[in-house]
Amino acid sequence: MQNPVQSEQFHLTTFYAALDRERGQAETRRESEQVAGTRNAQALHQRDGRVRDLNARLARLNAAEEGLYFGRLDDSDGEVLHLGRIGLHDEDYEPLLVDWRAPAARPFYVATAVHNQGVVRRRHIQSRLRKVVDVQDEQLDLGRTAEGESRLGTGVMGEAVLLKALEARRTGSMESIVQTIQADQDRIIRSELPGVLVVQGGPGTGKTAIALHRAAYLLYTHRDQLEKRGILVVGPNPTFLKFIGQVLPSLGEDGVRLVTLAELYPGLTATRPESAEAGEVKGRAVMAEVIAQAVADRQWVPAKPLEVTVDRTVLRLDPTVAEEARARARERRLTHNQARPFFLTEIVDALVDQYAEIIGADPLGGENLLDEYDLAELRKEVIAEPAVQELLHRLWPNLSPRELLVDLYGDERRLAEAAPQLSELDREHLLRYGDDWSPADVPLLDEAAELLGDDGQEAARLKAERARAIAYAQGSLDVLSGSGSTDFDEDDESEVLTARDLLDAEALAERYEADDDRTLAERAAVDRRWTYGHVIVDEAQELSPMAWRAIARRCPLRSMTLVGDVAQTSAAGGGTSWQQALASSFGDRWRLAELTMNYRTPAEVMELAGHVLQLVDPTVKAPESVRSTGVKPWHVDVVPADQAAYVSKVAGEEVQHGQVGVITSRLRLELVQEAVGELADVTVLTVAGAKGLEFDSVLVVDPEGIMLESPRGLRDLYVALTRCTQRLGVIGELPEVLAESDAWDIRS
Numbered sequence: 001m002q003n004p005v006q007s008e009q010f011h012l013t014t015f016y017a018a019l020d021r022e023r024g025q026a027e028t029r030r031e032s033e034q035v036a037g038t039r040n041a042q043a044l045h046q047r048d049g050r051v052r053d054l055n056a057r058l059a060r061l062n063a064a065e066e067g068l069y070f071g072r073l074d075d076s077d078g079e080v081l082h083l084g085r086i087g088l089h090d091e092d093y094e095p096l097l098v099d100w101r102a103p104a105a106r107p108f109y110v111a112t113a114v115h116n117q118g119v120v121r122r123r124h125i126q127s128r129l130r131k132v133v134d135v136q137d138e139q140l141d142l143g144r145t146a147e148g149e150s151r152l153g154t155g156v157m158g159e160a161v162l163l164k165a166l167e168a169r170r171t172g173s174m175e176s177i178v179q180t181i182q183a184d185q186d187r188i189i190r191s192e193l194p195g196v197l198v199v200q201g202g203p204g205t206g207k208t209a210i211a212l213h214r215a216a217y218l219l220y221t222h223r224d225q226l227e228k229r230g231i232l233v234v235g236p237n238p239t240f241l242k243f244i245g246q247v248l249p250s251l252g253e254d255g256v257r258l259v260t261l262a263e264l265y266p267g268l269t270a271t272r273p274e275s276a277e278a279g280e281v282k283g284r285a286v287m288a289e290v291i292a293q294a295v296a297d298r299q300w301v302p303a304k305p306l307e308v309t310v311d312r313t314v315l316r317l318d319p320t321v322a323e324e325a326r327a328r329a330r331e332r333r334l335t336h337n338q339a340r341p342f343f344l345t346e347i348v349d350a351l352v353d354q355y356a357e358i359i360g361a362d363p364l365g366g367e368n369l370l371d372e373y374d375l376a377e378l379r380k381e382v383i384a385e386p387a388v389q390e391l392l393h394r395l396w397p398n399l400s401p402r403e404l405l406v407d408l409y410g411d412e413r414r415l416a417e418a419a420p421q422l423s424e425l426d427r428e429h430l431l432r433y434g435d436d437w438s439p440a441d442v443p444l445l446d447e448a449a450e451l452l453g454d455d456g457q458e459a460a461r462l463k464a465e466r467a468r469a470i471a472y473a474q475g476s477l478d479v480l481s482g483s484g485s486t487d488f489d490e491d492d493e494s495e496v497l498t499a500r501d502l503l504d505a506e507a508l509a510e511r512y513e514a515d516d517d518r519t520l521a522e523r524a525a526v527d528r529r530w531t532y533g534h535v536i537v538d539e540a541q542e543l544s545p546m547a548w549r550a551i552a553r554r555c556p557l558r559s560m561t562l563v564g565d566v567a568q569t570s571a572a573g574g575g576t577s578w579q580q581a582l583a584s585s586f587g588d589r590w591r592l593a594e595l596t597m598n599y600r601t602p603a604e605v606m607e608l609a610g611h612v613l614q615l616v617d618p619t620v621k622a623p624e625s626v627r628s629t630g631v632k633p634w635h636v637d638v639v640p641a642d643q644a645a646y647v648s649k650v651a652g653e654e655v656q657h658g659q660v661g662v663i664t665s666r667l668r669l670e671l672v673q674e675a676v677g678e679l680a681d682v683t684v685l686t687v688a689g690a691k692g693l694e695f696d697s698v699l700v701v702d703p704e705g706i707m708l709e710s711p712r713g714l715r716d717l718y719v720a721l722t723r724c725t726q727r728l729g730v731i732g733e734l735p736e737v738l739a740e741s742d743a744w745d746i747r748s
């Protein structure tokens with residue numbers, strides 16, 4: 001009998017042959033599509049679509065190259081199922097390899113010895129560069145046992161393979177976990193598409209990994225629904241997005257846009273730093289009312305009549321006229337900028353009437369001497385008068401969201417009028433000058449954009465887009481007519497009209513617009529009103545109520561996955577309970593799933609972090625580590641003056657264990673960064689920057705400082721202590737909560 005490695009090598013070779021065949025076929029089809037000559041615009045357009053589909057298929061096939069085949073299920077009837085990163089067929093279209101996301105693959109992740117779902121053996125196949133390197137079996141029929149079966153009885157699936165993955169050195173990028181997804185994680189990944197799913201889990205429970213695999217699962221299962229609108233993934237910072245950026249491409253999926261909150265509003269990246277207090281005020285739900293009031297305040301009615309001079313004639317605008325015009329414009333329930341022309345028309349009408357009465361008055365007391373033509377001329381004159389324009393601008397200006405906020409933040413009086421519900425101190429936090437933006441401004445800009453509507457800039461942008469499409473289409477037509485003059489053959493497709501016969505550039509542009517060559521992420525990025533088929537938010541506990549409003553707006557269907565840990569909240573405006581965080585945008589219309597196993601942090605480190613968690617919230621249980629390393633965390637108290645140099649020395653030593661993360665207080669950041677310099681494999685960050693990341697070895701520097709420099713400092717310390725996969729060292733004076741623990745290996 002063949003040994004398992006040999007027999008699986010046979011299968012693996014068959015699957016790679018199928019992969020190569022499919023790849024070859026797709027490439028050949030793409031080539032023939034590209035060289036096929038046609039002058040018919042519609043046929044061209046359809047061909048472009050086919051080429052795009054083939055490119056997507058090829059990208060998926062290429063992404064499946066490493067670890068193509070990783071699992072096998074044998075059932076009691078002798079049926080065998082092979083599982084892989086992608087589905088493959090043989091030449092007769094018989095299934096060879098089942099995509100891990102297909103319903104048939106599910107027992108691989110959820111079958112247990114107690115509920116074996118008919119599976120008698122689960123096999124894990126590990127390969128490298130098309131060679132099987134290891135095979136692990138789990139016997140799931142209770143009558144039999146086999147080597148490699150879960151020793152701990154923890155219900156951990158594929159324990160040996162899992163532990164190998166967890167113990168492996170980190171590469172600086174998150175990797176796919178398709179081979180070792182655990183049953184409780186699988187339930188979340190395959191949870192139904194509609195509704196808001198909140199995934200609460202402590203550090204290292206796999207929330208990020210699961211969220212990304214869920215995106216891949218949803219795109220596979222609901223491709224028709226999701227392909228056009230895409231999935232939005234919101235993460236805490238650019239480093240984090242870089243860290244997770246390879247997971248979905250490695251699963252062959254690209255219909256996803258990854259952003260931080262700072263990039264959510266088109267046309268700006270909001271990176272201006274600001275105080276935690278200002279950020280907190282801006283995030284409050286009440287700011288929606290403040291913005292609405294700020295907009296309403298820009299629809300001004302003067303307290304007394306205003307005078308304006310047109311060609312030496314003084315005209316008066318009565319407050320009641322402005323008041324009534326404003327009421328009627330508001331009744332239309334349009335946005336501020338959309339309603340503006342209706343308001344202006346009434347004001348101009350009133351001024352023109354007055355003007356006509358004055359200058360058209362019959363000295364003999366008869367009827368007004370002006371005819372319709374004269375009135376139209378007077379109207380033009382009134383509108384052209386700069387003083388009238390200025391008056392109209394004061395009464396109801398055309399506003400962009402940025403202008404509204406610049407004016408609001410920069411004017412104490414405006415702030416007091418728009419935000420009477422805020423305290424004076426809160427308003428002081430908002431007061432500032434300039435047109436640069438912090439992440440907390442993004443939801444406010446978005447809110448303002450909703451209420452103001454298009455200020456003309458968006459229309460200008462769309463016009464530019466359209467001009468681009470027309471220019472492109474014109475180019476295509478020129479190429480077509482050029483080729484038509486040289487190689488047109490009477491016999492060849494003589495009934496097919498050339499593009500120019502059928503279409504002009506404008507009409508062709510319309511088609512190209514519908515068939516945009518930019519990626520989904522690129523198109524969505526420039527369109528504030530883009531709505532996604534599904535939204536995933538990572539580190540969701542950090543979001544303020546205003547941020548939730550901006551996110552919810554991007555998914556009117558409310559199909560969302562929100563993953564986070566309310567014990568790790570750093571942001572002053574973030575949530576410390578899901579009820580409180582989500583109430584204003586989702587009420588109680590969300591479902592909760594919880595994760596309790598920690599796949600990252602070793603038990604020795606978690607014991608220490610657990611003390612901090614006890615203080616953060618005594619009702620929360622720390623997640624249980626799936627493994628221990630036998631290495632206790634260590635501590636050295638080094639006086640602040642010597643800390644940076646000491647850290648640099650130790651970080652240099654720690655790199656022998658892999659990627660090193662140095663997490664320090666904001667106060668010490670620069671000093672430590674300078675001391676560490678450009679050491680390879682060492683990253684120096686604050687807790688905010690380390691959110692969601694992990695390293696083989698972590699040095700936490702100045703724990704007391706981390707704890708004291710923010711109102712949520714204890715939670716920050718908890719985050720910092722839980723970033724390592726192997727080793728933790730703490731440098732500097734210990735806060736009491738850590739000093740009391742006996743989980744330490746004390747260094748001198």
Ligand SMILES: Nc1ncnc2c1ncn2[C@@H]1O[C@H](COP(=O)(O)OP(=O)(O)OP(=O)(O)O)[C@@H](O)[C@H]1O
Pocket residue numbers: 162165166174175177180181182185201202203204205206207208209210564565599600691692693694722
């Ligand atoms: N089933 C699994 N198989 C292999 N590795 C896993 C599994 N689940 C989680 N991991 C690994 O555990 C580590 C932690 O996962 P992840 O970063 O997704 O956790 P998290 O819950 O988002 O953590 P945090 O809240 O601390 O940021 C990652 O390296 C991830 O790949």
